[in-house]
Amino acid sequence: MRPLTEAETRVVFEKLGRYIGENIQLLVDRPDGTYCFRLHRDRVYYLSEKLLKVAASVPRESLVALGTCFGKFTKTQKFRLSVTALDFLAPYAKYKVWVKPGSEQSFLYGNHVLKSGLGRITENTAQYQGVVVYSMADVPLGFGVAAKSTQECRKVDPMAIVVFHQADVGEYVRREDTLT
Amino acid sequence: VEEVLAAAEGLEAERQRSITVEKELELEFDLGNLLALDRNPPPAAGLRGAGPQREALLRALARDNTQLLVARLWELPAERAGGAGGPLVARLPEPAFRLPREKPPPKPRPPTRWEQFARLKGIRRRKRTSLVWDEQAKEWRRRWGYRRAGGDPARAWLAEVPEGADPEEDQFARLRREKRERVARNELNRLRNLARAHRAGSAVPAAPLHPTGHQSREELSRVARVARVSTASLGRFQPRLPKESAEPPSRSGGKKRRFEPLLGNLVAERSRQLELLRNMSSKKPVLDITRAVNKQLRQEEAEAAAAKGKKQSQRGKRGRRQ
Numbered sequence: 001m002r003p004l005t006e007a008e009t010r011v012v013f014e015k016l017g018r019y020i021g022e023n024i025q026l027l028v029d030r031p032d033g034t035y036c037f038r039l040h041r042d043r044v045y046y047l048s049e050k051l052l053k054v055a056a057s058v059p060r061e062s063l064v065a066l067g068t069c070f071g072k073f074t075k076t077q078k079f080r081l082s083v084t085a086l087d088f089l090a091p092y093a094k095y096k097v098w099v100k101p102g103s104e105q106s107f108l109y110g111n112h113v114l115k116s117g118l119g120r121i122t123e124n125t126a127q128y129q130g131v132v133v134y135s136m137a138d139v140p141l142g143f144g145v146a147a148k149s150t151q152e153c154r155k156v157d158p159m160a161i162v163v164f165h166q167a168d169v170g171e172y173v174r175r176e177d178t179l180t
Numbered sequence: 181v182e183e184v185l186a187a188a189e190g191l192e193a194e195r196q197r198s199i200t201v202e203k204e205l206e207l208e209f210d211l212g213n214l215l216a217l218d219r220n221p222p223p224a225a226g227l228r229g230a231g232p233q234r235e236a237l238l239r240a241l242a243r244d245n246t247q248l249l250v251a252r253l254w255e256l257p258a259e260r261a262g263g264a265g266g267p268l269v270a271r272l273p274e275p276a277f278r279l280p281r282e283k284p285p286p287k288p289r290p291p292t293r294w295e296q297f298a299r300l301k302g303i304r305r306r307k308r309t310s311l312v313w314d315e316q317a318k319e320w321r322r323r324w325g326y327r328r329a330g331g332d333p334a335r336a337w338l339a340e341v342p343e344g345a346d347p348e349e350d351q352f353a354r355l356r357r358e359k360r361e362r363v364a365r366n367e368l369n370r371l372r373n374l375a376r377a378h379r380a381g382s383a384v385p386a387a388p389l390h391p392t393g394h395q396s397r398e399e400l401s402r403v404a405r406v407a408r409v410s411t412a413s414l415g416r417f418q419p420r421l422p423k424e425s426a427e428p429p430s431r432s433g434g435k436k437r438r439f440e441p442l443l444g445n446l447v448a449e450r451s452r453q454l455e456l457l458r459n460m461s462s463k464k465p466v467l468d469i470t471r472a473v474n475k476q477l478r479q480e481e482a483e484a485a486a487a488k489g490k491k492q493s494q495r496g497k498r499g500r501r502q
């Protein structure tokens with residue numbers, strides 16, 4: 001377990017910034033306590049200082065996970081955001097996509113969102129912008145990347161993909177052994 | 181009142197006593213080494229037996245001798261270091277005592293292969309003259325170098341083919357190649373001797389420390405590093421060169437990574453991250469692509485709508501005419 005280096009912090013913040021923009025400040029600088037990022041076995045964890053002090057007393061080989069896992073670094077030092085970060089992305093998301101009740105199930109099984117399943121989308125979403133996917137009842141389902149900008153979404157045919165799937169809440173059941 | 185005055189006088193006298201020290205024999209001073217030698221016999225009675233009494237006596241002795249040494253130091257010629265506001269610095273004389281060596285003396289260089297062979301055979305060095313008589317030019321020329329005795333080897337226009345050689349072979353190329361090989365062999369042997377001497381533990385460095393003109397960038401930086409550390413304070417107060425980095429070079433040569441401590445200053449970490457965020461957001465360019473694309477699409481939609489409207493109105497007019 002160690003703090004992130006300058007380069008690693010930059011990579012993580014860039015990735016997070018694609019979804020929540022400048023609201024990362026609210027994650028870093030919280031009024032209700034000191035929270036920090038720590039790296040353990042290539043996974044980035046977000047935890048409070050109190051928890052960090054307790055976790056520091058666990059030996060490295062026995063430590064499985066701590067706090068909330070935001071994602072992991074791949075072999076080539078690219079950062080992959082995982083669904084366990086959704087709780088922190090959802091309240092601060094800048095660009096949101098609402099999915100109709102009929103295709104919620106499809107998204108939760110890991111499929112992309114088609115134009116036919118698109119309920120609402122935030123205005124001014126750029127193409128390939130990171131978005132957080134909600135159900136029509138404003139329950140966060142996961143996040144992804146907008147395949148088309150808002151303007152293009154209006155013109156495109158119903159079978160076209162509008163949001164690429166990246167992570168969804170169904171992974172808690174599908175991939176429960178790989179999530180930490 | 182008189183009692184008070186007497187007490188005050190007593191205090192003054194004590195203070196005076198603490199500055200002047202009485203000794204039977206004068207101390208010997210070596211101010212260059214900041215040394216004071218006290219040859220007075222110590223008070224025998226007090227030193228026998230352990231305990232606080234002995235401690236107190238020794239302490240008093242040390243204090244008195246230090247007082248005398250410091251008094252002598254104050255008598256030295258002094259000056260202000262670093263201009264008018266700097267500290268007062270005494271100029272010490274040359275040290276009288278020669279202190280013994282701290283480290284063992286350097287080992288002599290081991291003899292090279294040729295030196296061993298020469299010693300074995302009894303070959304001694306013949307002193308050669310630097311100038312040689314050149315018959316052709318009828319004057320004294322150098323043995324080698326600029327305007328040498330045998331003529332310029334680069335301008336030699338004739339190269340005889342030796343008896344057993346291949347007639348097709350290029351003799352000039354052969355001469356050049358052989359010279360190159362000789363030079364290379366010589367250099368190899370020189371480096372080998374140097375390496376052998378260095379490995380044998382003598383004071384010979386593996387590479388020369390003075391600039392030779394044939395050194396690469398890495399060698400020069402290594403030499404600069406050695407020069408930096410070769411001061412009395414081991415390089416602690418050396419001023420940095422303009423482009424040199426401020427951190428001391430790592431002992432593992434940059435192989436081992438060093439990370440921040442796990443529970444280091446969390447407030448500082450947070451401020452560093454906020455700073456990083458600020459830098460990142462300031463460098464992001466304003467995204468105009470989306471707006472440009474949207475504008476283009478809206479224009480196209482408007483044109484399409486206008487065209488549809490015109491067609492409909494034309495059709496309507498034709499219908500009405502009919």
